[in-house]
Amino acid sequence: MAEIKNVGVCGLGLMGSGIAQVAATSGYGVVAVEAVQAALDKGLAGIKKSLEKFVEKGSMKPEERDATLARLKASTNLDDLAGCDLVIEAIVENMPAKKELFAKLDALLAPHAIICSNTSSLCVIEMAAATKRPKQIAGLHFFNPVPIMKLVEVVKTIMTDQATIDALYGFAKKLGKVPILAQDTPGFVVNRLLVPYLLYAIRVYEEGLASKEDIDEGMKLGCGHPMGPLTLLDFVGLDTTYYIAQIMFDEFKDPMFAAPPLLKRMVLAGHHGRKSGKGFYDYT
Numbered sequence: 001m002a003e004i005k006n007v008g009v010c011g012l013g014l015m016g017s018g019i020a021q022v023a024a025t026s027g028y029g030v031v032a033v034e035a036v037q038a039a040l041d042k043g044l045a046g047i048k049k050s051l052e053k054f055v056e057k058g059s060m061k062p063e064e065r066d067a068t069l070a071r072l073k074a075s076t077n078l079d080d081l082a083g084c085d086l087v088i089e090a091i092v093e094n095m096p097a098k099k100e101l102f103a104k105l106d107a108l109l110a111p112h113a114i115i116c117s118n119t120s121s122l123c124v125i126e127m128a129a130a131t132k133r134p135k136q137i138a139g140l141h142f143f144n145p146v147p148i149m150k151l152v153e154v155v156k157t158i159m160t161d162q163a164t165i166d167a168l169y170g171f172a173k174k175l176g177k178v179p180i181l182a183q184d185t186p187g188f189v190v191n192r193l194l195v196p197y198l199l200y201a202i203r204v205y206e207e208g209l210a211s212k213e214d215i216d217e218g219m220k221l222g223c224g225h226p227m228g229p230l231t232l233l234d235f236v237g238l239d240t241t242y243y244i245a246q247i248m249f250d251e252f253k254d255p256m257f258a259a260p261p262l263l264k265r266m267v268l269a270g271h272h273g274r275k276s277g278k279g280f281y282d283y284t
């Protein structure tokens with residue numbers, strides 16, 4: 001397998017911009033492709049702002065910021081990814097859109113190139129099946145905010161070969177991340193454990209067993225978690241959690257993953273957490 005030198009990122013939203021940023025900071029040539037110019041501009045502005053914060057904190061020299069930006073090319077033309085050895089897809093969480101993109105990338109990229117998805121909940125083998133290189137398709141699941149969070153789940157499908165996994169471990173380590181190996185099952189490792197915990201916290205609240213403040217305080221002080229589960233739900237997004245829980249329930253048919261009635265009702269009410277101004281707590 002050829003060495004990874006040039007990295008492509010598709011989708012410059014919340015996750016894609018973080019991934020493009022850390023790859024460029026780590027010395028890779030990066031091509032970031034967006035569907036629309038406005039989203040591209042927003043993504044680039046986010047990257048510049050984030051790099052600026054590192055400079056202000058003193059953890060990055062201004063020359064390093066400039067070199068990072070010089071290594072980053074942004075475009076709205078998918079063809080600009082042609083020279084990439086690895087492309088990471090971070091577009092919307094929608095299977096038809098991802099399959100269409102994977103098929104296009106497969107036709108465009110050199111035979112040695114690896115294509116990864118940053119999906120949180122979709123089946124990676126279904127994307128691999130849209131290509132003629134399933135051995136070189138894997139999940140590469142980063143955590144938000146990408147420049148800060150150390151973990152990357154490397155997701156192996158039943159067809160991913162070991163050379164691809166080895167290359168992705170090397171890549172993740174070069175980004176300063178810690179890779180762990182996960183199988184292509186809903187939630188991988190972290191969300192498989194985290195989602196039932198979050199859903200159970202909602203059930204405890206829903207049943208009136210404790211106030212939301214006490215549930216959060218209990219888990220913070222009793223378990224050493226940096227934030228309580230209801231605060232974390234507001235941070236992740238109640239709509240996102242509901243969506244992932246439904247995918248997991250659909251796959252496993254285990255009541256552990258069934259969304260509590262309160263979660264569904266809060267999502268229907270538009271109480272999606274921090275991003276909507278209201279979730280379990282008020283952010284207005």
Ligand code: NAI
Nearest residue numbers: 011013014015016034035039090091092093118119120144
């Ligand atoms: P986002 O909505 O912030 O960004 C998605 C971007 O993709 C948008 O800017 C959109 O214009 C662009 N896009 C859509 N179709 C495109 C195409 N065909 N080509 C190029 N760009 C396209 O979404 P976010 O939150 O960054 O999520 C992206 C992926 O990362 C999803 O698969 C999600 O499940 C996954 N993820 C999200 C996490 C989170 O905390 N938000 C955590 C880990 C994974």
